[in-house]
Structure formats: C-alpha cells, structure tokens
Amino acid sequence: MAEIKPLRAWRYNTDxxxxxxxxVSPLFDVVSENQxxxxxxxxxxxxxxxxxxxxxxxxxxxxxxxxxxxxxxIKQDELPAIYVYYQYFTLPGxxxxxxxxxxxxxxxxxxxxxxxxxxHENTMPFSxxxxxxxxxxxxxNVSPTHGLYTDPTHEIEKYLDEAMLDPLYETExxxxxxxxxxxxxxxxxxKRIMEIIxxxxxxxxxxxxxxxxxLLYQKERAKNNPNHTGKEGYNYHxxxxxxxxxxxxxxxxxxxxxxxxPNFTKEELFKKLDRYFFIKPIEEAYxxxxxxxxxxxxxxxxxxxxxxxxxxxxxxxxxxxxxFPRTIKELDLTVMHYFVFEKCMGIKGKDQRGSKNLIFERNxxxxxxxxxxxxxxxxxxxxxxxxxxxxxxxxxGYTLPQKSTYFYPKxxxxxxxxxxxxxxxxxFFDEAFQ
Numbered sequence: 001m002a003e004i005k006p007l008r009a010w011r012y013n014t015d016x017x018x019x020x021x022x023x024v025s026p027l028f029d030v031v032s033e034n035q036x037x038x039x040x041x042x043x044x045x046x047x048x049x050x051x052x053x054x055x056x057x058x059x060x061x062x063x064x065x066x067x068x069x070x071x072x073x074i075k076q077d078e079l080p081a082i083y084v085y086y087q088y089f090t091l092p093g094x095x096x097x098x099x100x101x102x103x104x105x106x107x108x109x110x111x112x113x114x115x116x117x118x119x120h121e122n123t124m125p126f127s128x129x130x131x132x133x134x135x136x137x138x139x140x141n142v143s144p145t146h147g148l149y150t151d152p153t154h155e156i157e158k159y160l161d162e163a164m165l166d167p168l169y170e171t172e173x174x175x176x177x178x179x180x181x182x183x184x185x186x187x188x189x190x191k192r193i194m195e196i197i198x199x200x201x202x203x204x205x206x207x208x209x210x211x212x213x214x215l216l217y218q219k220e221r222a223k224n225n226p227n228h229t230g231k232e233g234y235n236y237h238x239x240x241x242x243x244x245x246x247x248x249x250x251x252x253x254x255x256x257x258x259x260x261x262p263n264f265t266k267e268e269l270f271k272k273l274d275r276y277f278f279i280k281p282i283e284e285a286y287x288x289x290x291x292x293x294x295x296x297x298x299x300x301x302x303x304x305x306x307x308x309x310x311x312x313x314x315x316x317x318x319x320x321x322x323x324f325p326r327t328i329k330e331l332d333l334t335v336m337h338y339f340v341f342e343k344c345m346g347i348k349g350k351d352q353r354g355s356k357n358l359i360f361e362r363n364x365x366x367x368x369x370x371x372x373x374x375x376x377x378x379x380x381x382x383x384x385x386x387x388x389x390x391x392x393x394x395x396x397g398y399t400l401p402q403k404s405t406y407f408y409p410k411x412x413x414x415x416x417x418x419x420x421x422x423x424x425x426x427x428f429f430d431e432a433f434q
Contacts, residue, residue: 145207
C-alpha cells in the first residue's frame with residue numbers, strides 16, 4: 001500500500017560534520033526569531049536553505065544550494081540508503097531516558113483520497129505555498145516530515161539497532177535532545193524494510209504543510225509533463241518513519257490562550273460555563289495539570305490570578321450538534337472546541353481555524369504568565385493526546401483542530417537533504433530495489 005524508496009542523500013562534507021552542531025537547525029515552523037538570528041551567523045547552517053532570508057529569499061536559497069554543491073560544501077552519497085535517526089530524551093518530572101527510533105526514506109506521494117497517507121489536521125494555505133515555492137526553486141526536500149507506521153513485531157527496529165552500532169553523527173539539539181544518525185546500505189535489509197512498509201497505512205504526524213506543498217507540486221508537474229511516468233523525483237517526499245507501537249512515541253499537550261474577545265468578562269464566561277461544566281477552584285495554578293490528568297472531558301481554566309478545573313456534565317455530550325461520528329464527538333478536543341469556544345465564547349466552529357482570538361501554546365508557564373499579566377483574557381489547559389486518539393481520528397476520515405498535537409521531540413534539519421532533481425534522484429542502483 002505504501003511505497004518507500006532509499007535515497008542518495010546530500011550531506012555536509014566530512015570536514016564540516018566534525019562540527020555538526022553548527023550545521024543543524026530547528027524546523028521552519030518552530031524556530032524562534034532569536035534562534036534564527038544566531039543560526040544565520042553560521043555560514044553553512046541548514047537554516048539558510050530551510051528558512052532563507054533577504055529580499056529574494058527563495059531564489060537566494062536556490063543560488064546558495066548550487067554554490068554549496070559546486071564547492072563541495074554538501075556532497076551526494078554514491079549509494080542509495082535508508083538513514084537511521086534516533087532521538088534520546090527525557091520528559092519533565094522524570095529521569096528516565098527515552099529513545100524514539102526511526103528511519104528516513106522517500107515516500108511516494110499519495111493524495112488524501114487514496115487513504116495511504118492519513119492526515120490528522122488541516123493546513124494553512126500561506127505556509128503550504130511557501131513550502132511549495134522552496135521545493136520548486138531548490139528541487140530539494142530540506143527536512144523530513146514525520147510519518148507513523150504500525151508494526152507490533154518491531155522487526156524494523158532490529159535492523160535500525162544494528163546500524164546504530166556505528167553512528168555517523170551525534171549532537172545535542174536546542175530541545176536538549178541527543179540526536180544520533182546512522183545509515184543502512186545493505187540491499188537485503190533495505191528491501192525487507194520496504195516490504196514491511198508496503199502493506200501499511202502511514203499517519204502524517206508532523207509536517208502537514210511540507211507534505212501538502214509536495215502534493216500540490218507533484219500534481220502540477222505531472223499535469224505539465226507529457227512524458228510523466230511516475231518515476232520522477234517529484235513523485236516522492238522525504239519522510240522520517242517511526243512505529244506507533246513504540247513506548248517512546250510522545251504527544252505533548254497544546255494549550256489555548258484566548259485574547260481580544262469583545263465584551264469579555266469573567267462573570268459572563270462563568271455564567272455560560274456553568275450550564276455545561278462542573279466548575280471547581282484550584283488553589284495552586286501549577287497543580288492544574290495533575291488535577292485534570294486522567295479525567296475525561298476535564299480542562300484547566302486560568303483567568304487572572306485564579307485557576308479552575310472545568311469538567312463537562314456527562315449529559316451534555318449528546319447535545320453536540322456538529323456532524324461528527326460518536327467517537328469524534330467524545331474526544332476531549334471536540335468537547336473543548338464545541339462547548340468552551342463556540343458555546344461559551346461565541347467563536348463558531350467554522351471560524352476557529354483562522355481565529356486571531358485563539359493562540360496555541362505548548363508551554364504551561366507561558367500560559368500562566370500571559371493571564372496573570374493580563375496579556376490574555378484566559379487560558380484553557382489541556383491533557384496529552386494518545387496515539388490511539390490520533391489513529392481513531394485518522395481512520396474516521398476526520399481531522400483534529402490545527403496544532404492539536406505536538407509530537408515530541410521535533411526532528412531537526414541538517415543531517416541530510418533529499419533531492420528530487422532528475423539527475424540526482426534516479427540512479428543505476430535503483431534496479432537492485434525493484
């Protein structure tokens with residue numbers, strides 16, 4: 001069902017990778033302004049390709065790419081490979097080191113109706129166009145998106161573990177995560193990994209805008225190419241694959257901060273909330289996460305210098321009028337967006353995606369700070385989303401609200417780049433993987 005393909009990646013030359021820390025960067029949609037300013041000072045940092053700056057940003061990135069190739073700053077691997085990528089991390093409140101194990105390969109681009117690649121959120125048009133323009137000008141996948149496959153046997157991880165006995169790179173990133181990178185060249189192992197993935201559906205965990213850009217670009221190129229065969233580089237997309245059955249696949253909560261609602265008062269909000277929710281004060285705001293943990297349809301509410309637990313009255317679940325199947329209606333996220341935002345705050349469901357009143361914030365401390373300083377009217381604190389919830393949504397054909405998931409840790413940019421340029425994408429060795 002899902003076709004993957006090894007690639008001959010472009011990577012920094014061995015002299016430069018001695019200082020790999022100076023070459024890697026956060027993904028385009030999470031890198032902060034301060035991080036950008038610092039990374040732009042590094043002449044060969046991957047930020048210059050992923051988030052180019054200047055008056056002629058994207059064309060400038062294309063020119064820089066040509067220059068880096070000609071000067072040997074980056075070189076293309078001679079043999080096709082699957083690249084192994086492990087991330088070692090800990091979570092707040094725990095000393096246990098976790099390992100997210102995965103590999104990077106090319107995935108054939110599938111349209112959403114094909115139901116081979118499943119999305120769990122929608123995209124914003126501007127960001128899609130931006131990613132598509134960079135792909136067009138550079139003919140390069142600068143960073144992999146993140147896809148999930150399901151394999152209870154964990155067979156692929158055995159091959160990945162073997163490759164990790166001889167890593168190529170290791171660095172600690174901006175998240176405090178130890179990133180380790182290796183490679184598999186063995187044809188038999190690569191073909192076996194391809195076979196295992198072949199009957200899987202892939203869930204797009206992270207990188208919806210980048211994938212959507214590749215999808216639109218593929219359609220455009222195929223339409224305008226009278227000799228289109230399906231084997232061209234533009235038919236493939238660079239992806240990092242991890243197993244949903246792994247214990248160390250983490251999805252962190254994304255909270256909501258509410259700003260600039262007209263005629264907003266605490267009294268009016270509580271009057272409306274009282275119809276739908278049980279409301280209980282919380283003495284210490286920092287206890288909110290523990291108070292709501294494991295409780296269905298429960299959220300934290302931060303307003304001024306006060307904190308509350310709000311929990312939906314069970315009989316209210318049947319009053320949801322949105323045209324969703326029962327499993328989707330019963331999700332915490334649906335309850336929050338329907339009852340809190342539409343019913344109590346007046347932000348209609350159809351307007352929530354583009355609403356300037358809803359700010360997505362992962363950091364609890366920033367949520368608390370924004371309300372205590374009166375920079376925001378209130379904040380809604382949510383719980384982690386399970387991978388089973390993401391699966392349920394994807395298999396149902398519906399999507400979650402934008403930015404509802406934060407798969408942690410984020411992958412980084414700079415270990416490798418994947419070309420879709422014809423003379424760089426296909427090679428003599430491809431026949432070995434047929």
